[in-house]
Amino acid sequence: MNTVFRIKPIAWSMLFAGSLSAANALAAAEPEGAGLEEVVVTGQLRDTKQLDLPTSVSVLDDAAISARGARNLEQLLNLAPNVNFAAGASRGRFVQIRGIGERSQFIDPVNPSVGLIIDGIDFTGLGLAASTLDIDQVEILRGPQGTVYGANALAGLINMTSAAPTAEPMAKVSAEVSEYNGRTLSAVSSGALTDQLTYRLAAQNQQGDGYIENTYLGRDDTNNIDESVVRGKLRYQAQEDLQLDFALLYLDADNGYDAFSLQNTRETLSDQPGWDRQETLAASVIGQWSGSDLFTLQTTLSAADSDTEYGYDEDWTYVGFHPWEYSSTDNYLRDKKNLSADLRLLSTDASALFNGRGSWVAGVYVRDESEDLERNQSFTSQFDTQSAAVYGQLRTALSDTFALVTGLRFEQRDADYADSLAVDSSNNENLWGGNISLEYRYAEDILIYGTVSRGYKAGGVNGRIISASATNPAIGSDVFEFDTEQLLNYELGIKGAWLENRLQAQLAAFYQDRSDVQAKQSIFDPNDFSFDDFLTNAAGGKTTGVEAELNYLASDALRLFASAGWLKAEFEGFTSTSHVDARDDYNGIALAPVDLDGRQVAHAPSYQFFTGAEIALLPYLILRLEVEGKDEFYFSNSHNEKSTAYELLNARLTYQGDDWEVALWGRNLTDKDYFTRGFYFSNQFGNNPENFYAPEAFYQFGEPRVAGVTGTYTF
Numbered sequence: 012m013n014t015v016f017r018i019k020p021i022a023w024s025m026l027f028a029g030s031l032s033a034a035n036a037l038a039a040a041e042p043e044g045a046g047l048e049e050v051v052v053t054g055q056l057r058d059t060k061q062l063d064l065p066t067s068v069s070v071l072d073d074a075a076i077s078a079r080g081a082r083n084l085e086q087l088l089n090l091a092p093n094v095n096f097a098a099g100a101s102r103g104r105f106v107q108i109r110g111i112g113e114r115s116q117f118i119d120p121v122n123p124s125v126g127l128i129i130d131g132i133d134f135t136g137l138g139l140a141a142s143t144l145d146i147d148q149v150e151i152l153r154g155p156q157g158t159v160y161g162a163n164a165l166a167g168l169i170n171m172t173s174a175a176p177t178a179e180p181m182a183k184v185s186a187e188v189s190e191y192n193g194r195t196l197s198a199v200s201s202g203a204l205t206d207q208l209t210y211r212l213a214a215q216n217q218q219g220d221g222y223i224e225n226t227y228l229g230r231d232d233t234n235n236i237d238e239s240v241v242r243g244k245l246r247y248q249a250q251e252d253l254q255l256d257f258a259l260l261y262l263d264a265d266n267g268y269d270a271f272s273l274q275n276t277r278e279t280l281s282d283q284p285g286w287d288r289q290e291t292l293a294a295s296v297i298g299q300w301s302g303s304d305l306f307t308l309q310t311t312l313s314a315a316d317s318d319t320e321y322g323y324d325e326d327w328t329y330v331g332f333h334p335w336e337y338s339s340t341d342n343y344l345r346d347k348k349n350l351s352a353d354l355r356l357l358s359t360d361a362s363a364l365f366n367g368r369g370s371w372v373a374g375v376y377v378r379d380e381s382e383d384l385e386r387n388q389s390f391t392s393q394f395d396t397q398s399a400a401v402y403g404q405l406r407t408a409l410s411d412t413f414a415l416v417t418g419l420r421f422e423q424r425d426a427d428y429a430d431s432l433a434v435d436s437s438n439n440e441n442l443w444g445g446n447i448s449l450e451y452r453y454a455e456d457i458l459i460y461g462t463v464s465r466g467y468k469a470g471g472v473n474g475r476i477i478s479a480s481a482t483n484p485a486i487g488s489d490v491f492e493f494d495t496e497q498l499l500n501y502e503l504g505i506k507g508a509w510l511e512n513r514l515q516a517q518l519a520a521f522y523q524d525r526s527d528v529q530a531k532q533s534i535f536d537p538n539d540f541s542f543d544d545f546l547t548n549a550a551g552g553k554t555t556g557v558e559a560e561l562n563y564l565a566s567d568a569l570r571l572f573a574s575a576g577w578l579k580a581e582f583e584g585f586t587s588t589s590h591v592d593a594r595d596d597y598n599g600i601a602l603a604p605v606d607l608d609g610r611q612v613a614h615a616p617s618y619q620f621f622t623g624a625e626i627a628l629l630p631y632l633i634l635r636l637e638v639e640g641k642d643e644f645y646f647s648n649s650h651n652e653k654s655t656a657y658e659l660l661n662a663r664l665t666y667q668g669d670d671w672e673v674a675l676w677g678r679n680l681t682d683k684d685y686f687t688r689g690f691y692f693s694n695q696f697g698n699n700p701e702n703f704y705a706p707e708a709f710y711q712f713g714e715p716r717v718a719g720v721t722g723t724y725t726f
Contacts, residue, residue: 117343381393688710
């Protein structure tokens, strides 16, 4: 693929944006507006302005979510540079940041690389919970968050915060209809119950048939969306210096999963289409007490209980399609519970160190999580983890223009695994992460920074592979366990506001050094003609990249925005034992090893971009145009099959009344075919008898062209 040619759409979109900007500047040299709004990031140890934070972070507010028409986090991820996701389910539930992150979960427990926090509740690995209903802000922090969040944020963190209760009464209803029988109905209400107690309640039901037609069953809804969400908040101002925020979330997702076709089309032949279900009840209490002159106390207590079910038609066809009437399904029932508590002290001016130049944060954190699995009513496992951590951060003003930020986290983690195959193992680790940042205030609104941060991802045990070793002679004891993965991130950046805060921009360059990279592998078992998956440690990985974002209010009638990322994420010194392109003889059991040194890691496109404009055609009529795209990328580390590079065009035309608005929108207007997941079948394990089981790749398609209408009324 000619990368230079593929990048041309970026240049065209930037040229288009620049032309609009220049034309508008000639027409209105001095915009009447007061500039862009200030953005505050809440997913760090202290609430910090986005342009004052020495790290790369994308922030999407409720206006951006609404303009995007996003109902789930997956529909927002392409707005951030060097962020990707994998589907293999009804939604893109697995996120990769800078080329690091899981792409699926089947039988084995997963130690996540990208954290997901919603209103203080840990939903890491549970992407269906990431509904955007009444979400006020989404923060995507790139790079290890070893000081703030520890083991579950090696690659980065996504922090979602719902809207706060209001003292003034308000109510809003919204309805949407779209192609493929899509329909969404939502309502929000907020107000005061007493002088000290305010509330907010939001509910939504989304349904749609999906974009697949099952020709064998004669149905067009086997890959459907059916999700109901209820979100509630209470804010209790107990005293002037004590505030308590209570959050509750209930999710009931009953989605279908029927995505893969032997002909690589949107027409399937499954006689037993699958599902992707999740029922979650979760709550949190966030408290802040500022009654001491020496510190502010912040506490977060959260609990979540999620029952999930993921299943699919493993042969993608019906009985009789294969000559020997092969038919198989796979199903995973998981019950995941977690309880966490965080207590944090933040210094005040009275307790600042070094003659008032050093502000500090100190905290403790505990977390207990259990994950129970039942697969096909024949295999069960239980995975329990307990974590306890202490952490702290110190920011010291070295001069009027320089500041030094240092942070450290020490975490003790215990993990216990047991399954119905008589495996019983434990893994206890002491882990640490941290960060050092040097800030240079070049001007009042311009920050230049350099950051070194360390993240970690806990090791573990390949439980099922231990049992399989009794029957599979290719499995050695060296694959029973895998070690902790570490990541060192070196980052230089500049961010700030220019042109009287009409232009906000961020630019960051980074280099990441991974050691003991955890990579999925598999070993063929001739006894049941299957593969035993396991995690092993590659020698290392190197990642180099650049990220840029800008937001330009050219005038009251025109806003331009863009983001772009370039990424080179490669293995170093890694030999794969399960690379399917190298399979030449399974009679000998062992797979031919393949040297992946220097190969791009999976789900790490070399470039991504997003750009667009909002144009006020009339005082109440706004046109939003977007172009997004990304380069090709490998689907897996165990084969060489790639996605295709693509660009998508989106548009939204909104008419705003005093209390209502109506929007006509369309996504992927050129109806571009692109893929969110892919598999490769070798000549020994082809999947399609119609071509005599020839080697072939299979893909899950992304969203086709979809148009719809959304209406909102605010009381």
